[in-house]
Amino acid sequence: MKKISKNLVVVTLSIALAASSLTGCGAAPASSPSKDSASDAGAVSKDTGADTSGDTAKEAADDASEDKAFEGAETDTVQWFNASYAILTYANGQDYNLFGGAEPGKVMEMQYQAMLDSAWGVTDRTSADETLDWILTEGHREDFMITGELLEQMAAECGEEELENYLIVEFEETPEDAEFDMMTYNMYKEFGETAIDGWDYCRALSLLSFYYMAGYYTKEEALDKSLEIAETVQPLFTSWDELIDSYLRGYEYWAEEDSSERRALYEELLAADDNPFRVDYNTTLEKTW
Numbered sequence: 001m002k003k004i005s006k007n008l009v010v011v012t013l014s015i016a017l018a019a020s021s022l023t024g025c026g027a028a029p030a031s032s033p034s035k036d037s038a039s040d041a042g043a044v045s046k047d048t049g050a051d052t053s054g055d056t057a058k059e060a061a062d063d064a065s066e067d068k069a070f071e072g073a074e075t076d077t078v079q080w081f082n083a084s085y086a087i088l089t090y091a092n093g094q095d096y097n098l099f100g101g102a103e104p105g106k107v108m109e110m111q112y113q114a115m116l117d118s119a120w121g122v123t124d125r126t127s128a129d130e131t132l133d134w135i136l137t138e139g140h141r142e143d144f145m146i147t148g149e150l151l152e153q154m155a156a157e158c159g160e161e162e163l164e165n166y167l168i169v170e171f172e173e174t175p176e177d178a179e180f181d182m183m184t185y186n187m188y189k190e191f192g193e194t195a196i197d198g199w200d201y202c203r204a205l206s207l208l209s210f211y212y213m214a215g216y217y218t219k220e221e222a223l224d225k226s227l228e229i230a231e232t233v234q235p236l237f238t239s240w241d242e243l244i245d246s247y248l249r250g251y252e253y254w255a256e257e258d259s260s261e262r263r264a265l266y267e268e269l270l271a272a273d274d275n276p277f278r279v280d281y282n283t284t285l286e287k288t289w
Helices: 054-071 076-084 086-091 106-120 125-137 139-158 160-170 175-191 197-214 219-236 240-255 260-271
Strands: none
Touching: 076 086, 076 197, 076 219, 086 260, 106 197, 125 139, 125 197, 139 160, 139 175, 139 197, 139 240, 160 175, 175 240, 197 219, 197 240, 240 260
8 A cells, every 4th residue: 555645745935035026935934024015005104294293193093003903913813813824824934923924015925926836736816716625625634534544444454563564565665654654543543534634724724824915815805714714623623732733643644754843833832922822712703804
């Protein structure tokens, strides 16, 4: 038996800015990405000769506050979305308390389009929809379930103690492949066929933020769909720890490697002053945009 192939590469934002131009896809972005003129469109413009005292200053402050509120950075529902993939956002050096991870703009749009093309094969709205549909209806959890069932049947035939050697002898697997299959079997045996569901759902939510930044979805479309997915995911787990455990198991299944580094990132986020998981996992999810 051969392992299920992983036909998607890890979703990492490979963004590098230099003189407001796209220079390549080899590095993660800085924590405070540069902004091009388009990303500043919502800012309050200032004229050096204008009187900004009194009511005028208050109106400007109110406008700025409304802009920030629309970004959803301080609403519990949008923060719930952000938290679900905060580990990835943090790994990419971006703002895990901001939907999309950075301020939108033309340069960022081009970079996200390039990332989606190379990492997911997404090049437009149609392929974006198709990829999202795949991850929501199948994803890696379907591969995991099929593999787990097959391994369980083999274990029943040859015995759990002989399963690893059975895979090497009868199916000519390498020791490394057999070891990976044993990890899958043990994960399936302990947590069942839904062991890695959190992996797919968290990635679906992160994809929607990518689609918004790439210009394939409007912000409202991305948030509306995120709400729909979040309402499906939330009842499946009882806490952030449970969801993230499932996400990390999925990472191990997909990447075929230990998830300790991502686990460490989660622990760092939990200890951060602006911990994205400060929002109650069981908070009422509702449209706030």
